[in-house]
Amino acid sequence: MNDEKRTGITGSLLKGVTRKSVEALARSFGIQPNDRAWVTMDVGASLAGVSIKVATEFFRVVPEVAQHLENEDLRQWAEVGRRIALDNAEEANQFFHTSAQTLASVPVHLRTQLIALCGKQIVLSPSTALSTFYTAPKTIEKLGESEATDKLFNIAVAVANRSVKHSTEVLAAAPNAIAALTQLEANFAYQNPTIIKQALELAENFANRTGATAAEFLSALGEGLSFIKTSGEARLLYEQTSSFLERGGATALQYFRAAKSVMEQSDAASFEKWNFVTKRVAEEGNALVYDFLKLTPKVMSALSANQRRIIGAKQRTPEHSLAVIKSVLEMTEELADNSVYVALECFKSAPRALAAASLEQFQAWARAGAGLHRQDRRRAQAYYALESKSSQESLRAARGGLALESISHLLRLYVEGLTGRELAIAPLGAVPDESRITDGQTIHLPAMIAEFGSLEDDFRLYKVLAAHAAGQIEFGTRDVGSSPLRAALQDVDEFFSSQDESQSRMVDSEEVEIPEDYIPRKRLRPTLVEEHFDAADFKLVLSRFPNPGLATRIFTTLENGRIDYRLRKSYRGIRRDLNFVRARLIDNRPPVTSLPVDQLLYELLFQITLCGGVIDPVARKAYGEIIGEFHRIIEQCIYHEESSVADTLVATKRVYALLQSPRNEENTEAETDDKEQADEKNESDDSQESSGDQQQQAVEKQQSQTNPFNQWTEETDDTLPDETEMLSEMLQAERPEQDLQEGDQAFFYDEWDRELGDYRAKWCRVIQRENRRGMRDFVEQVRARYSGVISSIKHQFQMLRPESLRKIKGELDGEEFDLQAVIDRHVDLRTTGRPTDRVYIRRIRRERDVAVSFLLDMSSSTARTITRHPNQPYTRPGQKIIDIEKQGLVLMSEALEAVGDAYSISGFTSEGRRNVKYFIVKQFGERYTPEVERRIGGITYHNNTRLGAAIRHCAAQLEKQSARTKLLIILSDGRPYDHDYGDSRYAREDTKMALRQAKTQGMTPFCITIDRDSEAELKDLYGEVGYTIIDDIMSLPERLPGIYRRLTT
Template sequence: VNTLSQNKDGGLAFFKIESSHSEAVIETLSSGIELDRIKPVMEMYCRALAGAEVKLSPTDALVEKNIGWVSNESPTTEGSTVFVPTLVDRYGTKEENYAWFKVVSTHQVAHLEFGSFIFEFERPSGLFENLRLDLEARRIETLRENQNNGPAFGEDVADSDSPGNELSESHTGLERAWLTDMQRFFDLFEDRKLSLDIFTVVEDGRLDARVKNEYPGIKSSYTQVQSDSHENRPDIKELPAREAMVEFMVRLSLQQYEGVLAPSKYNKEASQVAQIARRVLVPDATVEDTAEATLRIYAIISAIPNEEIPPDDWSDMDFDEEDDEDYVDPEDMENLLQQIGMGMEMELRPEGEEEYESIQEVEYRGDFKPELAQLMTELRMQQQDEMGQAQGEPLTQEQLQELLENSAELDLQATQGEIQESSGMFADNIMKEAGANMPQSPDDSQGPFVHVDEEGGELEPPEPETFVYDEWDFRAEDYKPRWCVVRQKMMQEGEPAYFGATLNEYSTLVTRIRRQFEMMVPEMFRKERKLIDGEDIDIDDVIENMVDIKTGSSPDEKFYWRRNKVQRDVAVAFLLDTSASTAEAIDEGKNKQDDWDAPDDPVEYMVWLRTRRGEQMRRSYKRIIDMEKESMVLLINALEAIGDTYGIYGFSGYGRENVEFYTIKDLHENFSEKVKRRIDRIAPLHATRMGPAIRHATYKLDNTDARTKILFLISDGRPQDRGYSREGVEKEYAVHDTKKALDEAKMQGINSFCLTVDKNGHDYLKTMCSDMGYEILDDINDLPERLLVLYRRLTM
């Protein structure tokens, strides 16, 4: 009111909440905490905890993606980003709400920091005897006996000649390489919903204990939030027995050790469950320990009928941490395995027993979806898996849809048709979110490629960030119009540590090269003579003037000089060959022959590619691609010293409709942590259709303002691709199209240079590069240093 009386406009703005002053007053009076106001601080806090880049986003942003998360209020993570509510207003003070916000964020980061999503099915537990593989083998064998009349119990399950082995393959995964370890684990259970709930409670308990042990500064707030969570729990006496046992676990995980209600008739089972669950509360427990605990608890709880318990048939149970005995597996492990196996195989619900319903989530722990989170992570990694680790067929959308339909993490309760429609929608959205571009069914499982007849017609850009280019046909002496589609993609990010590790490995060379590049700076100044004024007198001109005076001639008044800065104006695009052949070991690369033998059929090509990559699965050596990556690290370090404009791009693809052009650092992009991370993810991919990639790099350079423009191509061999470079005429077709692309660049004022490690390169480089520069590197180990020397020479 005082503001209004003094300034009408200011007062009106205040009451309309259109001034910073009014917002500040409301913020002071409000007890709630808004994410937008604390996001920078909380993101910094989350990064500090995780020791890695962690983003913080509102939960509704995840819900909008429609990939399986449906709550706008439940905090969660999908494996890379922490999602939290936009507003927290649970308590009467800002301090309490901020503390709750901090606990919520800490718990979600704990999933990332302490490995909830890096579960490996075959990695052993440190706290329990490992039962997973044995149970999987028994379950597969049982299924084989029941469905295929396969071998009797005790025969070798893994015998590839045994009838019914197909079932073994199908049970353990649609394709072993594409099945996440989480999905493989939950496949052990008949009731996935029950197993997921047990796993969630045990894992959340492990994380809470680990957080309070690792970060004592938050322990007080954490304990308070856990205590407050009891108030929002359902009445356990209203739950049927099996659900009550899971709720009993929740109470224990929230540190309620006295007066915990449990059905009296199942007190023994409750004690066993408590012993198992509390065993993973030690600091060195892992997610694999959680998995083994889940197996044992599931065996106990699944054997309890989900029946109503009379109100007077409940008892309080107390647990003294000091007196509580550790859980010990029975000496007769066979009985334990049979007990667990019986729990796994319970299919029919006894008459009168209620269907199991998932328990209410603990609010500060949020929505935990381990299967989806691990699936999302692996789909992202699949796009540019450095070693091409897929050993089976590529995961199709149909297979992904089937996985989602089996998951307990998605609510697909509807008719069969509606379920398929919903899971199909989720599958579409998940692949888009993960950056995957997969085939729609097993019948066209060509990986991320869409087959187009090489003898077909013109193409159109199918989506944003795609470009269509002509291709030169030297036989017809004319262009094939709109013949190739270049798909521009951002290179995904890896770890930033690779960049620093490479600099350390080449520390001596780094120091020497950087010094040489820094010496280029003084060379940018040129001495300009015969000026009316300047920095100093030019002694040579003064002598000439004295001679003129002596001889009676008029002296020249311009006898000063100064150094004028000559502006260094250079833009360079580095184009890296990231074809499958760059996965070859360096020693093999030295003797690399022109052995492109990829089949034309896209499906056969994917099999060929996996075989070729599979040979490189476990390496203790460097590959051609590794030397390219290291060269880029050293080059960036040197270029940042002189300020030249530079871009780094990778290219690969398969067929004229799938030329992949990866941006590692764009020409107009500043060097950053993201660039470091992208370099780590450079990996061997597919084939080498050079012409379209050169044309697209030329397009980028042509749209860059610089006096000197250079295209630097780094390759390990001749251009090769389906319908582009087979033996005979097509082999020359690829060379001539590449030559034409380089000629086009030259006509636009761009100088090109090709550096190759192919010793047979003279055969085609003389034609391909013609009057342009090229060099064949005898020893690829010289690539980092030679690249820097060539760059210095080309840009001076």
């Protein structure tokens, strides 16, 4: 092609460009061979159709770029630019302008792969392709020019065939993966110099199999492989992972992660046992083995963390941790020979069981259930899942110790004598974290303590924990709206608002790099108004901190220290017991110098606050400055006789600011440099220790319920910790727990399982909340509609009121003679010779002593409309069942107000066993006010009918009443039903058991229903306690008072 022809073609393509420029461009690529010149012309023509400016830049740079690329790569590179131009011409111009420089920085043998990768990415995401192209030199620099780098780019290309996004993640994860593999290969070069090659071949298999999981596999490699002790272990890990690829990339990836966690925290023998169990589980199907593999790292971390609880913080060693894990895996392997499902329940529940018992006690509990699978696999699963009551009792029996149940009355008297207040005692397991000590009336303590092997010492510990919990109530931890709290709220808010303004100024002045997801903290915290100050409590103040979780952790430690100080000052007689517990706390603290930096400062604060000072003299010397600051804050804010929760909050602010200050971070890092250098030789061992904090968090919730010392250190954050996933959730769909609303209280109840022949312990969560307010007009309309009926009912019920004094004739003693009896006595004396001595009249005060709870079914089925005139739906419309029931409640309230009986009104609905809603309409002792009337008006239908749990909670409230006669009246339109009830027989048997329990507790349950179609089932359900079926639901309001009158007379 001659110069004139090139110039002519170029000019025709670049219309509008000066001839001089066209001639210059034509000459610039004129030195290229004809085949490449034609490629250039062909691509240039397509670019000119998109943008003349981009095409011009292309012609300008192509001679230089052509020096780095072959014809086909050149065409692919130009195509990438063309597609970018379709989206953004400026981006395309920049791409062509920088291409020569970028490609020059990429090794020759990698350029084809880079262009191929970008070519695949550009189809779906131009921005991804550009990012890959621009960052390639830096990525290659990190990886180094090696065979491994070639392999990684090939893997990225293979992944891009399936997922553009994950192809970029491959290159992002590659440097860390290569670094970890290089270190591992260096360790075993004399044994196996191909560790990197084997790992990348496995990554390539992932890429060819599923694509996306290859990036995750490389990320998992990059997390570290220092736990591998021999090249044989590495080869075994790769081979076993590769074998699971046949089951899919996701399953193989989960296997790799799970195997890593087992290898990292156990030995070769334990890994072999775990591998055996894994293969047995795999025989049951992919879904089950996937969930088991996903669960394994959590269980392993929790088991490792449990060593702190089992053997004490100071004496723990890797050998003890291995013994725990090995024992659990041995039991799991043994059970897997007979039933995989039973084995998995044992494996899954081991951390919870070990959080409540020693290793020997766990083994005794596990062996006690070993024979159950031969009788009933379902019972065995419930046993090892710690769901059945017999399982929990077996674990407690293995553990021994002092049960709260046996001494609760003594502790109640002790607390009353200590504080002068009547407080109830309840076990911790009966309520979740967020409901503890919220009403100021109940102290929650561990159900069992077995810390010392001595009942006397265990009782001393119970006394201290009870006193400490009572102290939280007496010394105002839960105060609301006090002047000091209002001041603390203002102080904290102003302090962090000033920090927000400083941060905003830095952002505005571009002194700091702004993250893409940056949101000013002012927008995350609403402006304080007077209502906030009226409701000021410690939770509200903590929510004003930039990091409420960190603030809560600090506050918890400081507030427990304040309570401890106030107890010592106010009740000197308890000092000896407090010192006894403090000594135990000191014995259980870990060495400060062995902790990671992120845990070290919290441990120092804990020891200063609750242990009387930092225990380790080496730590006191090494961290003297921060220790001195902590001491000053605590002494100024907390250690005085009138200290309040507001003082603790001010101290929290100061400690928070101290921990967040850059100077403190630099000092802490400097102070730990020497220790890190000294421990370098033991780095691999220390890496296991440094993961202790994460492991501890995995069982934090369970330990807080069983380890009494954690009652002083547990966090009071409103959010619930995530629990270990349960196998039952793998096998059946279950509604997740709903978050609690402000003012909610949660209670846990057992549920009867007829097939197990046992209770499922704490199976149902009942959420108690005040019913929403409706219109008071509803009650007024009922009164107007039934005015005559209400007058009649009131008159009838007033007749039930006892007279103030009633004459009782025929008594052996009394205030006066019964003249008729005296006459009869003389007659008998003369006729029969056997006269009676009952000739007196006695006047006694006789009171009606009745308490009744009305439990209303608020399920969706009560939304049905009932009418007596189905052929006249518009002129004579019907009413919803729920509205008819509400009318009955209004009439009953009027009647009960007339007779003076104590009564409560509640409703219930459910969405699975963890979300049983219990709505308070009127409580015992609450007056029948317009507020109650509005709550009656607000009653409406919701979801399902988990009747057993609602009955148990209602009975628990009714049991607290001192009345001689206690009635529990249930208004329901049918049979119990819920999502996860299983078969209807299960629901009926649980409801029957709940009614039976109420009856044995001295109550009279009675059910009013309208479901005539299932009378046989209702007779089976309620036959033991009594029921009535109302055929005409429209008559319920008039009939309800009559039913009640018959039950109480």
